[in-house]
Amino acid sequence: MDTDKKFQQIIEQLNYIRDILAGKNNENLRLLSSRLEDMQSRLPSMNQEERLAAAESLDDLFSFVEKKLEAELTPMDKVRIVRHPQRICLRDILENVYDNYTEIGSMNEHSIDPAILIARAYITRRQGKKTLRQSVMVIGQEKGHGEEIRNGGSVKPWGNAKALHYMKVAETENIPIHIYVFTPGSYPIEDTPGAAQQIAKNIYEMGSLRVPVLAIFSEGGSGGAEAVGLADKRLMLSHGYYSVISPEGAAAIEANLKESKRRAPAELIEDCARNLCITAEDNLRLGYIDEIIQEPVLGARCHNFEFFRQLRQDVLRATDEIVLSVRGIEPIRSMSLRARRKKTSEGGLNLETVCMRWNLSAAAQERLLDLRHRKFRALSQKAHDDTRGRLQLFKDHLSSFWWEFSSYFKYDLFRRSQQNFSNFLRELHSETTFFVKKQTVPLRRFLRPLLPLFRVRRKRHLEEAKLTALSTWEEPQEQRGGNWAYVSPRATDDRAISCPNAATHGCLDMWAPDLFGEFAGVCANCGHHFPMEYKWYLYNLFDPESVTEFNTGIEAINPLKYPGFDLKLAKASAQTGQKSSCMTFEASINGIRLVVAMFLAPFRGGSVGAAEGEKFILAAERAGKKRYPFLAYVHGTAGIRIQEGTNGLIQMPRCTMAVRRYIDDGGLYLVVYDTNSYAGPVASFLGCSPYQFGIRSSNIGFAGYGVIRETTGEAPPPHYHNVFKAMARGHIQGIWDRRETRFNLYQAMLTMGGRNLYYQ
Amino acid sequence: MDLHEHKVLIANRGEIAIRILKACRKLGLEFVCVHTQEDHASGHVRLARGLGGSKSLYRISSYHDANELMAVADESGATAIHPGYGFFSEDYRFARRVIQREREMIFIGPSWRIIRELGDKINTKRLARSLDVPTVPGSDRPIYDEMEAEELARTLFNFQTDNQIRNPLVLIKASAGGGGMGIEEVHDPDLFRSVYRRVRNYAARQFKDEGVLIEQRIRDFNHLEVQILADRNCKTLVHFGTRNCSIQSTGLQKRLEVAPGFDPSSVSYNFDAAGVLEQIIRHSLNIAHKVRYDNAGTWEWIVTREGNPYLMEVNARIQVENGVSSAITRIRGQEGVDLLVEQIRTGLGDPLGYTQEDISFEGVSLEYRIIAEDPEQRFTPWVGRIERFHQPEEPWLTMHSHVPTDEPYDIPTEFDPNLALGIIWGRDLQEARGRGLSFLKKMILEGRTAQGEPMKTNLEFLKKKTGDILKF
DSSP states (O other): OHHHHHHHHHHHHHHHHHHHHTTOOOHHHHHHHHHHHHHHHHGGGOOHHHHHHHHHHHHHHHHHHHHHHHHHOOHHHHHHHHHSTTBOOHHHHHHHHSSEEEESSOOTTSSSOTTEEEEEEEEEEEETTEEEEEEEEEEEEOOGGGOGGGGGGOOOHHHHHHHHHHHHHHHHHTOOEEEEEEESOOOOOOSSSOHHHHHHHHHHHHTTOSSOEEEEEEEEEHHHHHTTOOOSEEEEEEEEEEESSOHHHHHHHHTTOSSSSOOOOHHHHHHHHHHTTOBHHHHHHHTSSSEEEOOOTTOOBTTOHHHHHHHHHHHHHHHHHHHHHHSSOHHHHHHHHHHHHHHHHHTOOOGGGOOOOOOOOHHHHHHHHHHHHHHHHTTTTTSEEEOOOHHHHHHHHHHHHHHHHHHIIIIIIIHHHHHHHHHHHHHHHHHHHHHHHHHTHHHHHHHGGGHHHHHHHHHHHHHHHHHHSOOOOOOOSSOGGGOOSSOOGGGGOOOEEOOTTHHHHOOOOEEHIIIIIITTTBOTTTOOBOOOOHHHHHHHTSOTTOOEEOOTTEEEOOTTOOTTHHHHHHHHHHHHSOSSSEEEEEEEETTEEEEEEEEOTTTGGGOBOHHHHHHHHHHHHHHHHHTOOEEEEESOBOOBOGGGTHHHHTHHHHHHHHHHHHHHTTOOEEEEEOSEEOHHHHTTTTTTOSEEEEETTOEEOSSOHHHHHHHHSSOOOTTTTBHHHHHHTTSOSEEEOGGGHHHHHHHHHHHOOOSOOTTO | OOGGGOEEEEOOOHHHHHHHHHHHHHHTOEEEEEEOGGGTTSHHHHHHHHHHOGGGEEEOSOTTOHHHHHHHHHHHTOOEEEOOSSTTTTOHHHHHHHHHSSSOOEESSSOHHHHHHHHSHHHHHHHHHHTTOOBOSBOSSOBOOHHHHHHHHHHHHHHHHHTTOSSOOEEEEETTOOTTTTEEEESOGGGHHHHHHHHHHHHHHHHSOOOEEEEEOOOSEEEEEEEEEEOGGGSSEEEEEEEEEEEEOTTSOEEEEEESSOOTTTSOOSSOHHHHHHHHHHHHHHHHHHHTOOSOEEEEEEEETTSOEEEEEEEOSOOTTHHHHHHHEEETTBOOOOHHHHHHHHHTTOOOOOOGGGEEEOSEEEEEEEESEEGGGTTEEOOSEEEEEEOOOOTTEEEEEOSOSSSOEEOOSSSOOEEEEEEEEESSHHHHHHHHHHHHHHOEEEEEOTTOOBOOOSHHHHHHHHTTTTOO
């Protein structure tokens, strides 16, 4: 019987290998299967001992070949390993790594979202007689070995909301959070709250969680991974992947299969998986994870108990290190950390017997946040080109220092004393007027009878003039009567344009020069907004000649050497004259200065990569230092630039943390969406703003129609992403008419925002 | 291009289309008419078919669709468009499109910049004030600030009390409004603030602009007009005298117009009427000069009981009542002046050919607007079938109507129920009044609704009002 079971295992193992290689013609696989068949055919004629020997030799052969295969695994093979139903899942980890746990709010299908699993767990450590139970909040996606209800670990927005809720609970309880990322991506629905909306909220909140957060990546699929993956330490399983998009998705875009039902060819998918640099080694090299946890050959499965022991050690060590890195006094802290690291690597330290508390003091919490912020700020620095010369860099540093310095004096110190000073002046003034009046009583008594004659006539004349003569009218800055400073080049065609609502609203066709000139692309009858060029906003929104661009030297590059992308970048640059899709500048509206980051749809669809992220962060920092409002004007963005792989993806937490810091420091962060804004940026640094507005022409969402249909199997209803739906979902806070954008922005700057704006 | 080679697209309907058509014939110009399905029996359609054949007629789906009009113009090879009044006549975008499109045409009317400049009431008021032309006391720009608004209202109340006005009234109107929406009056300074806020909030909601205008509300006034005509580039600028259009329906629609504006020779006024007329003509010409006005247009004035004229607005187009001005005007002593002919001729680029010295005025002229409506019931329009329509024929009478005299006619419900204009001329006010009454007596207009109820007209109302004309 024993050998039968053994053979059964070997057969299963062969099937597993077959699954992972996905029908690739591999000679090792052929060898294994022919040997197995051979053995099986000879089996009936063998006695028990011979069978055992045969099984053992077969086993040896398998381990030998598996090691060989392991060395040859392609990135796509790893993707298949991670997606295989036999892959370890979060429940296995809870069972094997932690000493005790209780699931929170889930009973298989009776859960708000079975794809997310939350558990309070503890790890027991013993030092001599002392036992210490260390509680943690474990949060992660549960794939459940292919159970249908788990949706493959694709979490719905309310699942992410639940995750966030329990992160906050952990914060209240002051216990560390362990996050396990097992997701192919977020479930792309826009129902209340929308996927993008919730992910943005998660990232925004996680940026300032005041407890240690440790994340372990197995399958890190894009937005779904970022929704929970912002951590102080990010470990990754050696066979995992962490990517901006699934290789299939990338291949579909590459092959331009937008709406068609065809699938991308397998070779293309393999190529994409390789080009996207999604493996643990790649991500370690690029700096987006901190360590790799070695898995057994061909990936960890539930029976690899040795692996779980290893994982437990790594989790303990990593959590200890996060805590140690912020606890205590600076020199001692780093010394002890260094010593400990050395000891552990030499195997001299048994982590199970080290007692150390994981709760943090208030000061340590501050340090933790600061460290987390700096960690993410320092990422992806090599993934963009900085053509600013040394002199320019030096100047930039100098002025940045100056802003900080002068803002402190001007707004923090001086303003407070100014208040006192003006109070003093006011008192002085009233005292003096009183005194002067008292002294001039006799003179006025003498003049009083003469005054009225003179005064009344003059007054009447003045009043009449006020009613009948031309008054001075300081024409409000906003252009009256469609007299726009910039007119779209489409306004020169002599043709009539039909409004898409003509059938339902009875709109007459409009003459292009009227529509794109005076009407600013708005249907005169129904108010439908035709999309406009970004230049229209650039020249019509801000005070004339107030726009000064900065950081033009930061340019988008092809950091992963993605084939063919250099050409595409060059083309985009030639077409638009821009070096990245993000244009950062200072401008003013009715005299109020502000910093603007504008995402331009014509440059690679307004996609966000490392250069755009860096420019955005620098702009946010500049706004913070100068105490200016910060406006993200999203003319359009298609999402994260997939050709930059994780370099792009990491901009989601990076930029969000930058705006979080800016908002926490009392700034005003405004987001205005214009045409089509989707995916990563909306699900992070744009969607997190408390003040988001949509021009009526905008569509806002997480995934496009095709992706939603593909993933959910249902076509979304019409106008799923339009601005009114986004408003109904609570994503945006207002819908603006394009012609009133300038006025509304001014209004927003006057009425919204934090305590630290220079004009307030 | 020679004047006679032009082909004019008449982008209007009814009575004015007929007059433009006749004017084109007088000038020997080719024309194209348009009509909608509902208007197929209208007089202008029959006349156009009779004079120009069916190739001069195009059916369109709406008089409001510029694209269709452009398509008709291109198809028929028209070189100029006359908008008449209403519809596109004061739409500067339409005027701009006519001259800026690839196949350029002439817009018979002032150039689009002038239409735009004078189409904005605030702009007109400010222009007037900059030239020291009197306007209604009050603000000449939108007021956004509550303190400023209250201050202004207080000054206005004081101003009226100082001028012995017994029940001072202040008007608050949404500066971005129009068509009578967002206008309220205040009779008590203490109520001002609440009314102001109501109007402001209404304006913010309705027009997305909080600005309001605050003016004196003038209740007792006469409505006067000055008819202006200029050739292209404003080389020569003349006026065709004044009109008085004070007899109106409750909805302030004109019903009876008289030229000249006042008649001091037979009616006594408690102010210098001749002086006022001279003054408003001078001011009107002044503004026309300033903007380089280049076609026919009307300057609308109100004159208070004390004889204070205030400029109201400028209508940069031909008006319904242009006939009364034509009737009293003599060019080099010749009668038979047709303002429409003059407008089209100069609009197409012909120089005016005479100056103000060549123009003289003779007699008094009245225009009756005969309308199917019920003056007893707040001038509610009457809709039904006209069974008998007979107009008397007199040498001193000109009739303009699109209603057929030989067959029954269903009044289309889509447009205003203006049926006919009767223009009467007399040597003096006495004679004009007598002729007017005899015309109204001879006029036959009968019809029924689908339910068999008899037709309602304003003939009796006009008879009653004829006695009052030109009296303040």
